[in-house]
Amino acid sequence: MKKVLCGVLGVVTLLVGVSTPAAAAEDRFQAGREAARAGDLGRLNRLIQEAGDSPLDGYLSYWALSIRLARRENLDADYAAFLAREDGSLLAERARADWIRASARAGRWDIVRSQGPLLRQPEQEMNCWLWQAKIAAGSPSIASDASSLWNSTSEPGEACAPVIAALSVLKTADAHWQRARRLLEVQHFAAARATLARLPANEAPQAQQIAEALENPLLFLSRNHPPIDRPSRETLVLALSRLAQIDYRGAAARLEVLGPVMPAADRGYLASVIGWQAARANQPDALTWYHAAGKAEQSAESRTWHVRSALRAQAWGDVRLAIDMMGPDQRALPEWTYWHGRAEKELGRPREAQDDFARIAGQPNFYGMLAGEELGHPFTAPRAAAPASREELARVGNDRSIRRALALLRIGSRVDGVREWNWAVRDVNDRFLLAAAEIARREQLYDRAIYSAEKTRTEHDFGLRYLLPYYDTVEPASRRWGLDVYWVYGLMRQESRFISVARSSVGAQGLMQVMPATAKFVAEKIGLPFSADQVRETDTNVTLGTAYLRMMMDRLDNQMALASAAYNAGPGRILRWRTDQPVEGAVFAETIPIAETRDYVKKVLANTVAYAALLTGKPQSLKSRLGVVQSALSPDAPADLTRLPAADGTAQPQ
Incomplete structure (x- = not known):
């Protein structure tokens, strides 16, 4: 084993293609960052005049633009020039996002529409600004374009809230109540209340009752009689769901009393919520509640806990049934593929079990390893890819984002350095990733080496994925x-x-x-x-x-x-x-x-x-x-x- 370790741990001292920035450039960067924090545009402009060809110098111009943008200057020409100069870089992506954000807030939707599609990796906020621009232009496609936002359980924020409001006009009352339930499940109470407030006046619940149902469900339940209309019935469901998050047994007891006056679909949904909370507490009655839920609509997370409660009880028929009820994307995840295979095996269906195991066996993850063992193949490290050549190291080492990342990490600017590195290794081939991992290893940036090596798709080097420093x-x-x-x-x-x-x-x-x-x-x-x-x-x-x-x-x-x-x-x-x-x-x-x-x-x-x-x-x-x-x-x-x-x-x- 010692010989193997020596081979894995050996460090090559020659670093190909990665230059060390001069001390002057590092000092200039540090001074520029302080000037940016202080809003000192004059100091930044003087530093820009001193700039050379350091990979760090682009940050000076970016910070200067950010200060001027905050002062609401007209910067269209300056941003266009910066983006052309920095084309393809992380700084260009950040600058374009800043420009879009400021333009959207100023109602300059033409800039948003022209620049939004040019983002390489738009986050949800940017998508929402672009959707707002489409709404402003009267685009009829907003209902389909932004459907994922309606189904999302994340907090909408400044950019997305108006899009949600626009979508709500197109949505039925059923869709509003379903969204409120999803938001309650992740305890985003403000977003749930905002969703229900957008219902037409004759279909909306009383805001005070919704607030009480979510914030103090016991008090709400003690004050209210059986529901007489849809708003009161749905509010009751929300109150019982919220109570289940706090005390699932208390919610179960109240459901036993109120169940006879509730529709079967609501009783089934609430049974699944109670089962979910019982399962999270590892309680044996969880599966009983899931049985009571039947085929009621459930969230993806609730489905996972149905499986887990069945695993705890070693109820393999329930394991298979619960996984079969998942959506196709969730069902295809390694954990549920493996457990479905195990259920098939335990239920005496070996051929079906092997089909499941074969889909994930050999993957270097927990369930890929277990599936391989089920097929009689304990885990072995894949044959190592050819090491990065001198030419590959030089090419990757000269990549602008890699150079910036290394320069930033050397001076302790870790957040920006990691962002630059991750930008560099997105959407690249395995040879680039392996060369990047090797460069990071030589620089003792072990986390970036692992991050890069883990992204390879067909060529792997476990010596880089599983480093042995110290x-x-x-x-x-x-x-x-x-x-x-x-x-x-x-x-x-x-x-x-x-x-x-x-x-x-x-x-x-x-x-x-x-x-x-x-x-x-x-x-x-x-x-x-x-x-x-x-x-x-x-x-x-x-x-x-x-x-x-x-x-x-x-x-x-x-x-x-x-x-x-x-x-x-x-x-x-x-x-x-x-x-x-x-x-x-x-x-x-x-x-x-x-x-x-x-x-x-x-x-x-x-x-x-x-x-x-x-x-x-x-x-x-x-x-x-x-x-x-x-x-x-x-x-x-x-x-x-x-x-x-x-x-x-x-x-x-x-």
């Missing part, structure tokens, strides 16, 4: 605590992408994203002299993170899936997520209530298998690492489980 620190720490080094790397890759200075929004730090409070707790347990400013030091961070993993393994039956979940969400939650009977690790992973932790566990374990396959050169089993999750902890587990914190602190309360 091996001289990680391997001894893993060995010290008796941990699988592949798992430690799989977790670290998911936590920080090997950015040693990474800091999360909640304060987790370093390669293993350790929270300060957790770091102090672990340091005390292992007798490590420690101060808060040491958390991001590589050796200390890895020592603390691996020691914590050892604690989790000791307390959680040596189960990688459980320990990974605990690292992200805290071990106390794990007790609430267990079932009344043993379940396979894949079922446990799929039914974790917190979406972030569910995704995290799958990715950490898939990373682990990929690292093992890459470094050993042997087929690897994901199922063996997942194991079977027992219904209760072993009698030898320490009693302090619920008092232990999470390591990274990123999972939000559920």
Whole structure:
């Protein structure tokens, strides 16, 4: 294995085709950024006069235009010149979006109509400005063009709210109430109220009652009698749906009382909402409520929880039925393709099961690996693509956006640097991606190397996807605590992408994203002299993170899936997520209530298998690492489980 590692870890010191910007250009950029923040246009213009051919100098002109745009100057000619000069760059995309936004606010719809279609990657806001321009021009296609916006559950915002208003005129009352239900499901209450306020006066509910139904459903339900018309009936459905989000059993009890006076479709919908909330709480009665829902209309998210509740109950007929009821796009996702195959297998239909597994087997993700094992093919790393040639490295290294990204990242301007890099590697071929990944690796920009290498479609290099930096620190720490080094790397890759200075929004730090409070707790347990400013030091961070993993393994039956979940969400939650009977690790992973932790566990374990396959050169089993999750902890587990914190602190309360 040592020889393999040396090959993977070897760093080529010659960087082809990537130039280092002069200190003067870096100073000019920093000064320009400060001038832009202060609105000092004069200082920016002087810096522009000093500019040379640094990849950073384009930002000076962009900032100057932004200041002038905010002052409402007429800049049509200047923007046209800048866009021509920066054609195809991220700065051109940003400048064009700024110009469109300002023009739309000024009612200059001709600019919006001419510039909107030229955006390379328009976000929803830009689409909405363009749709507004079409509405202003009386375009009859708005109903079809913007139909996705009506079905979206995102907050509409300044640009999209007028489009929603225009669409509402074309929509039926049914469509308004359905949209309100969808928005309530994601707790976008203001958008739900705004949707219903656009109903004709004779069909609209009372605004005060809608507000009370969403903000205080118990109070609303205590004050109101059985519904007598459609607005009161629909408002009652919203109130019960909102109550289910807070107390699904309370909503269930009220539905039992009110059900006889409600239409069957409403009862079915509410049963599915209650089933959804019960499933998210891992309650055994979830499936009963889904059965009561029958063929009622459900959201895509509710369908996923129908499957998960059936998996928890090992009710394979329900698993298959729930997946069959999904829309075609959702049904084709790897997780539901795999579980549909498993259901077919458990129900004695091996040929149909194999058809499902074959659709995703071999994909380097959690369910692709599991599907491969079902077909008798444990995961193996694909044969590495040919390394990027000197010519390919030179060509990619001279790409304007790559040069800008490298210059920005070298001076610590990480947000802009990452945006430039991601722009550079969009819509490019595999050879460009592999060369970009190799350049990033040589620059020790490990996160960009991984990002680029993961985007390849037919030519893959797992040595770039699954990098092994800091091996001289990680391997001894893993060995010290008796941990699988592949798992430690799989977790670290998911936590920080090997950015040693990474800091999360909640304060987790370093390669293993350790929270300060957790770091102090672990340091005390292992007798490590420690101060808060040491958390991001590589050796200390890895020592603390691996020691914590050892604690989790000791307390959680040596189960990688459980320990990974605990690292992200805290071990106390794990007790609430267990079932009344043993379940396979894949079922446990799929039914974790917190979406972030569910995704995290799958990715950490898939990373682990990929690292093992890459470094050993042997087929690897994901199922063996997942194991079977027992219904209760072993009698030898320490009693302090619920008092232990999470390591990274990123999972939000559920």
